[in-house]
Amino acid sequence: MAEPTAAVTAAEHAADPDREVIRWDRDEQGVVTLTLDDPAQSANTMNAAFAASLARAVDRLEAERADLRGVIVTSAKKTFFAGGDLRLLLRARPEDAQGLHDRGMALKRLLRxxxxxxxxxxxxxxxxxxxxxxxxxxACHHRVALDAPGTRIGLPEVTLGLMPGSGGVVRTVRMFGITDALLNILLQGQRHRPARALELGMVDELAATPEELTARARAFIEAHPEARQPWDTPGHRIPGGTPATPALAARLPSFPATLRKQLAGAPYPAPRNILAAAVEGAQVDFDNAQLVEARYFTELATGQTAKNMIQAFFFDLQTVNSGAGRPRDIPRRTARRVAVLGAGMMGAGIAHACARAGLEVVLKDVSAEAAERGRAYSARLLDRAVAEGRSTAAERAELLARITPAAGPEDLAGCDVVIEAVFEDADLKRRVFRETEDAVAPDALLCTNTSTLPVSGLAEATRRQADFLGLHFFSPAERMPLVEIIRGEKTGDEALARAFDLVRQLGKTPVLVRDSRGFFTSRVIGTFLHEGVALVGEGADPASVEQAAAQAGYPARVLSLLDELTLTLPRRIRDEARAAAEAAGGVWRPHPGEAVIDRMVEEFGRTGRAAGAGFYDYTEDGRRAGLWPGLREHFARPAGAAEIPFGDMRERMLFAESLETVKLLQEGVLGSVADANIGSLLGIGFPGWTGGVLQYINGYPGGPAGFLARAEELRERYGERFAPPALLAAKAAAGEFFTDDAPAR
Structure with a gap:
């Protein structure tokens, strides 16, 4: 556990147990409706009040059983039930394990x-x-779901570093079999739409209206007065068999191997525990399977990985999406018509995202043909969606009709938002805005999609600098969930609020940063890339470098990612940053990875995948053919140099990004810890198990003080780039954590 907090006691968990969260209504036919409606929360959760209310309800049901025809469990909230109390789980420490286990088992007994x-x-x-x-x-005998847009069914605990702890593993295994339960429900944590949940058997019926929902529930009660669970029916067998079944026993060994391959050695304990609970639980009776599940759940709930992931993917994400960084007291505004300037892959992706959100889009390029090619990008995406059953031909036509290709500025009339997405060239971007400014609505929001160029300099090309800011989408723009909003020196609060509203209108997550070369995401990911390359330059085996990135949890291995980006990109960014630093009177401190990239480009002519040669070799059709053998030849470890420990390889990449983020927070480029964590996770692939770049520091053994001590070790071994920033040293000395006053870690 990262942050010292009082132990989670049974008394704390039982706070306000008398608050009634389950309403009891019994009709003349003897059907009881239990309505979940916690008056203290907007959503129902498995808190102490729920457990106490459920106990009272079950006691009464058993006492009045002789006069009951059946029970309907439903909710008065917009959602049925939101799940476990994450604030409680965030505070659970190893010494709380027994109490957490016992309370979990008590709830399981109630459901039983x-x-x-x-x-x-x-x-x-x-x-x-x-x-x-x-x-x-x-735990009910029949499930009817309202077929509404917001309805989702599933067990997504694994996405928070957890596993189901109230019988979810035990019951899904007995209902669907080990294989289907693991693949369709448990290991990926899918949130299924109602139709898919019905197809998988996770629900038994769908209803179009709330009235039909109740009617179908009552109809089941009338038709099945002796209903019981399949696993309580004599002769029931787990579909597909148990591990003792020869056919399943022959396949089971492939599950751990597949899981190891998928995780690539990254420290995600939840999938392992889910797999173990499913397999072990299938070999014992129901009650003992519940006990097995409880023990594996408790291990996760009291561990650090779950706390990291809960903090980031629930609390921090909620903070960012709720508008914590949005200027207050400015009315929300809905965009209607967007001009996207530049119809290359980025511009076409942005146009698709806007059209998908219901906005009218004018996609402009230098020629009508180029603009049409950008629109065709959307057509291809939609064709695939229709072929896979994710969309219909009518929806395809409707979305495409919202994208208008254009070549001249006259077509931009009435656009209330401009998103420029031309090449990363400052002069070109300025020229595009000068040509466009008078063609769009006089109060249009002016946005530049740049990943590195300072926004304030680009804003000088317009007369309305207060309406100008950066809107950095990530590729592919139609899929990536993050948008980095960059506030220039003269960007006004209204523009900033409108940008936030636009990003949320697109269904994406905004992080807010102050203008600075490289902003947040580009500057931080650059340290990851350079550190990986520096390891090669120090003679580390390239395959080990790639494996270190994988075992650290990065979704893309460092050398392969750099090949995708091209080796010329970091060189160009570096040259621009060096020129700016020297022009401002500063001193440029080169990173040791830069020399490796320079040799790869200048000496060997290897610039990346697009050129067919980089850190990897490539086949004629662009597939990787293995690491370039020349890496070991030209970057061999110097004679007498010590071999770099594998743990150092892994941590050097993680520390490089986290230390750079602390500097950005210290400089005021970043304004919140939540923005830092979510930006790193959703934008640049920082490993999910860490909870983000700053939560990684909080969750490091010993917290910020332990992280500081390890940074000093790396500094002594590998150089001043690992020197702890003053803000980190201050946090460690004060025993503080990186937090926005969010729940305790």
């Missing part, structure tokens, strides 16, 4: 009593049933 009531119990899912919500539904 509900499903063995001897009367039909139906879950009427009026909205999302995720995590604990779906586990509650699994």
């Amino acid at each position: 009593r509900l499903e063995t009531l001897g009367r039909p119990v139906v879950a009427a899912l009026n909205g999302a049933a995720l995590g604990g919500g779906y586990e509650l539904a699994l």
